[in-house]
Amino acid sequence: MIAVFVLFVAIVAIALLVVMFQKSPKMRASIGGFLEKPLGPPMTAPPLTQPPAPPRLKWNWFAFLLGPLWYLFHGLWVHFILLAGMLVLSGGLLLPFIWLYCALKADEDLFEHRLTRFSAY
DSSP states (O other): OHHHHHHHHHHHHHHHHHHHHHHOHHHHHHHHHHHTSOOSSOTTSOOOOOOOOOOOSOOOHHHHHHTHHHHHHTTOHHHHHHHHHHHHHTTTTTHHHHHHHHHHHHHHHHHHHHHHHTOOO
């Protein structure tokens, strides 16, 4: 019951502030100037740069033909276990989707595997 009362008081207070903001030019000028200030660093700051991302969704014919086995041959055994497990648990219903995933994401996954092998994190 108390929570309903507090919620009602909050809604009424917000409604009153909205009405006062709309009717009072002095209040609108004081709050409006504050709301129009830009957020974040000034535009003169140099943009943050990141290293280039690997190319996304490249087609790999060998991964398309071999499916999850391609991951195992390249040493990505965790990917192999996950994809083969999904294939077994779905009873083969996900076969086309898993093969399509393998064909499109194989190069990116291999790049990330090679990158993280020598990474400090």
